[in-house]
Amino acid sequence: MASVGGNLLQRTRCSYFYDVVQPCNKRVPNSGCPAIDGYNRMHSILGASSKCITAHPSDMCVALAALDAVVHTTEPSGDRKIVLVDFHKLPGNTPEIETVLLPDELICSVELPPSTFAKNWCYLKVRDRASYAFALVSAATCLEIENGQIKSATIALGGIAPKPWRAVEAEKLLVGKAPSEQTFKAAADAALENAKGYEHNNFKIEMSRRTVVRALKVAAGGVA
C-alpha cells in the first residue's frame, strides 16, 4: 500500500537478510553477520554494531527525522507519542528489534510540528540509478536564517545508518554562523566524524560529506 505506517516499518534491503541459506543476526539472532566481511556496499558507516551493519532504507523517515515528527500510536493499555528520532533502534546486540513499537501497538498518525524554515530546506538523495533505487546517501536539511545568520538547523541523513540519523553535532556547529561553504564543510566534517567504512562502502564517507554540503547550500539558497 506504500502507507506512512508501512514506510516507517519497512525492513532492511540487506541481501543476506533475504537469502535464507546465509546466516543473519537480524533474521536468526546470534547466527552471524556475513555482511561485515562480505559485500557491504549499501551498508552503514554510522551507528552499526558488531552484530549488524545494515542501513535503514527509507527516504520518508529521513525527512520526518529532520522535521521533528512525532508518531502517535495506540495499544491495549493506551495511546502514546514517540518522537520519530526515538522510534527506530540501533542494532546493538539485538538487531532483530528494529523499533520501540510493542507487538500489539499500531501507528495511528504522524504529527509534523509547525516549522520555522518555510523557504530554506532540501532533500537530496544520491543513488545508483535515476529512479527506482534506494539511497546510497541522502540528506534532509532545514535552516532558519535571520539577518544573515543561521538561527536553527536540522540535518538528517539516510542510507548510511541503521536508523534515520540526526547529525546533532553538525546542527549545533551551524547555529549563529553565516551560511557559507566553509561553515557547511565544517558541519559535514562534524556529521561524519565517527564514520567507519567497510571494504565496499568506504566511498560513502566522502560522498556523505559532499551530500551534506550540497544539501545545506541548496537549503541556504532558498526555494521559490
Ligand SMILES: Cc1cc2nc3c(=O)[nH]c(=O)nc-3n(C[C@H](O)[C@H](O)[C@H](O)COP(=O)(O)OP(=O)(O)OC[C@H]3O[C@@H](n4cnc5c(N)ncnc54)[C@H](O)[C@@H]3O)c2cc1C
Ligand atoms: C522496489 C521498491 C523500492 C522502494 N523504494 C523506496 C525508496 O526509494 N524510498 C523509500 O522510502 N521507500 C521505498 N520503498 C518502500 C515502500 O515505499 C514502502 O513504504 C515499503 O515497502 C513498506 O510497504 P507498505 O507501506 O506497503 O507497508 P506494508 O508492507 O503493508 O507494511 C510493512 C510492515 O508495517 C506494518 N504496518 C503497516 N502499517 C502499520 C501501522 N499503521 N501500525 C503498525 N504496523 C503497521 C505491517 O504489518 C508490516 O509488518 C520501496 C519498496 C520497494 C518494494
Ligand code: SF4
Ligand atoms: S547487516 Fe544485519 S541484516 Fe545484513 S546480514 Fe548482517 S545482521 Fe543480517
